[in-house]
Amino acid sequence: DAKTTQPNSMESNEEEPVHLPCNHSTISGTDYIHWYRQLPSQGPEYVIHGLTSNVNNRMASLAIAEDRKSSTLILHRATLRDAAVYYCILRPPLNTGNQFYFGTGTSLTVIP
Amino acid sequence: EAGVVQSPRYKIIEKKQPVAFWCNPISGHNTLYWYLQNLGQGPELLIRYENEEAVDDSQLPKDRFSAERLKGVDSTLKIQPAELGDSAVYLCASSRKGLANNEQFFGPGTRLTVL
Numbered sequence: 001d002a003k004t005t006q007p008n009s010m011e012s013n014e015e016e017p018v019h020l021p022c023n024h025s026t027i028s029g030t031d032y033i034h035w036y037r038q039l040p041s042q043g044p045e046y047v048i049h050g051l052t053s054n055v056n057n058r059m060a061s062l063a064i065a066e067d068r069k070s071s072t073l074i075l076h077r078a079t080l081r082d083a084a085v086y087y088c089i090l091r092p093p094l095n096t097g098n099q100f101y102f103g104t105g106t107s108l109t110v111i112p
Numbered sequence: 113e114a115g116v117v118q119s120p121r122y123k124i125i126e127k128k129q130p131v132a133f134w135c136n137p138i139s140g141h142n143t144l145y146w147y148l149q150n151l152g153q154g155p156e157l158l159i160r161y162e163n164e165e166a167v168d169d170s171q172l173p174k175d176r177f178s179a180e181r182l183k184g185v186d187s188t189l190k191i192q193p194a195e196l197g198d199s200a201v202y203l204c205a206s207s208r209k210g211l212a213n214n215e216q217f218f219g220p221g222t223r224l225t226v227l
Contacts, residue, residue: 034213043116043203043218044155087154091214099168100216102154 004088009107012078020073020106022088027068032091034100035062035073037084044087044102047073083110114138116219118204124225130192133222137185137206144181145216146172146189147203155203161187191224199226 005023012018024033032051036044048055048062050071055062061074075082087105117136125131137144142163147155158177160168163184172179176195181187191198201221207214 041220043205043221044216045218046213046215049213085154099157099160100155102156104152105154 003101004090004103006086006088006103006106008104009109011109011111012075013111014080015077018075018078018082018108020075020086020088020108021070022072023070024088024090025069027090028092030093033062033064033068033071034089034091035060036087036089036100036102037082038087038105039081039084047086049091078108078110080110080112083108116204116206116217118202118219118222120222121220122223122225124227125194126227127196128193130190131194131224132191133189133202133204133224135187135189135204135219137187137204138208138217141206141208141217142184143207143209144187145205145207146179146187147205149201149203149221151200158189194224194226196226199224 032049034049035047037047038044048057048060050062050064063072085105085107087102089100089102116138119134123131144161146158148158149155157171159166159172159179161181164181177191179189201223203218203221205216205218207216
């Protein structure tokens with residue numbers, strides 16, 4: 001199973017951008033890159049996903065390196081409600097079962 | 113749209129006792145997952161159902177854990193007997209084929225404490 005490596009923790013000031021890195025050097029050509037986050041006492045929730053191109057949605061942006069061996073989740077203006085554990089996950093093709101391997105994630109602290 | 117419902121939210125039992133967790137997925141979601149989350153760790157898959165069929169239970173400790181999804185809707189995860197090391201959060205998630213991002217929707221989890 002392809003693995004991801006993330007820093008254990010990061011801090012950000014409120015209303016400033018946050019760049020959460022993820023290394024996935026063993027990614028295969030068909031693996032999608034997914035990001036989920038887990039707020040305290042809640043289950044994980046979807047943030048964003050991509051394959052090769054950079055992606056934007058209302059929650060965040062995902063920047064994928066050209067060689068796909070790393071990616072960065074970008075929160076444009078961190079709020080206190082963004083304090084959570086962020087998981088970078090590689091999802092193999094659908095016919096292999098949509099398995100998610102979460103790892104330990106990055107715990108983001110937002111400082112008022 | 114109602115989310116994934118899990119009950120109970122919290123459970124405290126003594127070791128060697130049985131315990132059961134219930135999950136009702138989002139309506140129309142044919143795939144259901146049970147995850148185990150230890151403190152400070154990410155969720156780990158225990159079992160995945162496609163409708164009523166368990167298609168991946170390779171990580172389920174079958175000596176004490178069992179699960180069922182009889183009508184392909186709600187599901188029950190059971191531990192008998194519970195051990196101290198089973199203290200964790202048990203998460204249920206569901207997904208639907210055809211969603212562009214194959215998003216998994218998670219419930220709030222059941223926090224189990226074994227004394």
